[in-house]
Amino acid sequence: MIDLSTRYLGLKLRTPLVVSASPLSHDLDNIRRLEEAGASAVVLYSLFEEQLRQERFELEHHLTAGTDSFAEAASFLPQPSEFHVGPEGYLKLIHQAKKAVSIPIIASLNGTTVGGWTQYAQLIQQAGADALECNIYFLATDPDVESADIERQYLEIVEAVKSVVSIPVAVKVSPFFSNMANMAKRFDDAGADALVLFNRFYQPDINLEELEIEPNVLLSTAHELRLPLTWVGILYGRVRANLAATTGVQGPEDAIKLLMAGADVTMLCSTLLRNGIHHLRHIEKGFVKWMEDHEYESVEQMKGSMSQLRCPNPGAFERAQYMKAVKSVQHVVLSSREAWSVLNRQ
């Protein structure tokens, strides 16, 4: 009997296949279906502090716009006695999800102010979440802000949140740091219980017909696996925090690669949005079959076996592999050029 279990954020999970923050978890029924399909834990969609704030101001603006300008219409909309303009909906979902399924529910928070981070983190803990994932999505574009200041901000957030909650805290970040390994160590020191690698920054697209800049959420593709794969491989054994690998997991072999690199869990989203929630069962089945075919006994056995610390060619994780990779591409280019000149001579 193959043992798929793994430990993540102090939680014992049946498998390393976790569903990452996505629109799938907006619906309680979907969360139930994810559990039925085999998800070992679910990370809920992110609660956005700035969205709540924006909605509050927008509501206030539209309730009062144009009023007090005409005697017969002192207002245009009735004022309800109650407004749910805070995170109540999200907290209720946590509460309901905990009642509906037995797998761990990890809340995800995307704050903007330190006050927002800590206040919502506490509320999330009170609502019963098993853990909290801090989705620190910060696109630095101000030319006058230096990287050291940005790095400090990230750490302040982690320290602040850790100081107000007792549930485990995972930190989801992007790879765009000068030294990811240094940041990982500092997150570790700040008390992060897990690092979720990596957040994807969405870049907008240009609509040529309308001449508009449009938000363009592209689902991840297979080659995006390489980045978390590389860094999980490098960081395994060098940080205390758990490692969660996310982005680019399309099928069972992707998950296996990430675990071998050193991940404690792999997180899936795009592949389920593309193929349906049931696809998770297919991935788990494939995962088990691969382990059977290759005679592995447990996830713990394979975990980190191909990390930089333990793999046969550790230099491959760093610059040495770059030269080899470039040489192999040149070979491809030359051989096709040769093929062309052969063809043209004929």
Next chain:
Amino acid sequence: MGSRMNTILQVCFFAISKILPGEEAIEAIRKSIRDTYGRKGEDIVQKNMQAVDETLAHLFEVKVPTELSSTIAMPPPFSLDAPAFERDVLGVMYAGRGDELPVSAFPIDGTFPTGTAKWEKRNLALEIPAWDEKICIQCGKCAMVCPHAVIRMKVYDSKELVGAPATFKSTESRDKEWKGLKYTLQVAPEDCTGCGICVEICPVKNKSEARLKAINMVPQPPLRMPERENWDFFLKLPEHYRRDIKVNTIRQQQIQEPLFEFSGACAGCGETPYLKLMSQLFGDRSVIANATGCSSIYGGNLPTTPWSKNAEGRGPAWSNSLFEDNAEFGLGFRLSIDKQTEFAQELVKRLSAAIGEELATALVTASQKDEAEIYEQRQRVDLLKEKLQGNNSPDARQLLSVADYLVKKSVWIVGGDGWAYDIGYGGLDHVLASGRNVNVLVLDTEVYSNTGGQASKSTPRGAVAKFAAGGKPGCKKDLGLMAMSYGNVYVASVAMGAKDEHTLKAFLEAEAYNGPSLIIAYSHCIAHGINMTTGMSDQKVAVESGQWLLYRYHPERAEQGENPLILDSRTPTRKVKDFMEMETRFKMLTKSSPEHAQQLWREAQQDAESRFRLYEYLAQRKTEKAPV
């Protein structure tokens, strides 16, 4: 705080008047802020608290000097160029000094001259549109959607440019039929309200700087004087011959002079563009019965009215009776006009020897179905009046008094949904059943806008309104479907922001149809809790989601054996949720009763789907030609 001043002024009042001891008053204000805004979020409370503190910190006394030293002269409330009555009676009322007027100054019969709103020159807008004539494609959309008729277009001969002010803009007309003529798009800088809908609707983007269009909002103050001159010059340019304008295409039709301008409607109002369109198409021969509501207030908010007249002195005659009686009121116009026309025709026949057989026959049989034919009939009536001069017979004198009724009149019965769906529905039904030739225009804001947003039977399911604070539980009444059931009523459902050419077509068909016509016109409104600048373009989403249908029911098609109903909307490509999320009247329910909102939104989607299926079925049915 935006343009909200109440918190600030309240602090000023208590700080200055000292009705209560200073600190006590401010504490009471702080407590009331917490009570009022507490449930809306701590950041909103803080914003208001900050306003209190900043007000106290910046309050200072302005010492009023004993002598004036300012060189800025206050302009008179009404321009000194206004005619005497406008300047000396209406202008005085407008300045708030109406009590100084003697009763004898007022019209003895309660009628007031039209074309008076143009004297107000309110200078409301911080920003007004500026035209980039180099990239403008002259489509006319900006002129069509402007709620206040402050953007207009003209084509004219280049010789008219002699004496034009230095900054007056003009370019070559891009229309094939107007090749060689000049084209100008002009803005009235002192009448614009700065709503920005013109910019929003403009389809052209600047190829070097995509944030710029063929029309862009720019600060008003530096443009006020030069554009005032340009506007005055523009008004003096001759109007293009109405007979030479293709009225069924917006790019030409929009050069017709609007006879509805500068109303007191909200900046960005959704109703007024429809009225302006009607005034352009038929204003010089229309009589309007207006129900009480926004349209009666902005339509006749004494001392001025936005309804105006052209250079020949022709323009709409307009009246507001009550709320519930508007349809019957308008029907009365039609009955009276028809009777007078009948009488005039009778007299023409009796006097045919005196005026000439040919003229008499032409007068009585004229078809008057388009601008050219109406123009010819007017010529004939002028000739008739000439011929009657010096003829002192009783018939001739009678005929002189009713000769103008020989020219076709367009009767419009106008009002909002509060009138048409609710209190005036009985009367409307009676008028539609009468079979008489009237045009009913329902400016459908789906709520009682004028009185602060009470729910009407037109309010869609799930919308929040007064008396429906928990979201309207029932679906929207389908007024159009009920009217269609008569079989001889022309019915059209339009939305200018979604399909402007379709709206124009419906207005033309309604007027041409010799029977009752009903146009239900989707009007975005401030009571929807929306950004008014995008109100017009957001109508596209209403139609794409099936929340609002576009259709025309034309009884004459049935006579040809064709299905009278044409569904002009395509199959919905989005969910109504997409539209509802854009408007506070729907969205706020998700903040006050989230579960109830979910239920109602589900039902609203079902409403849209089943309604579309029904109309699709009705429009696709095979019908037979009525037996001869």
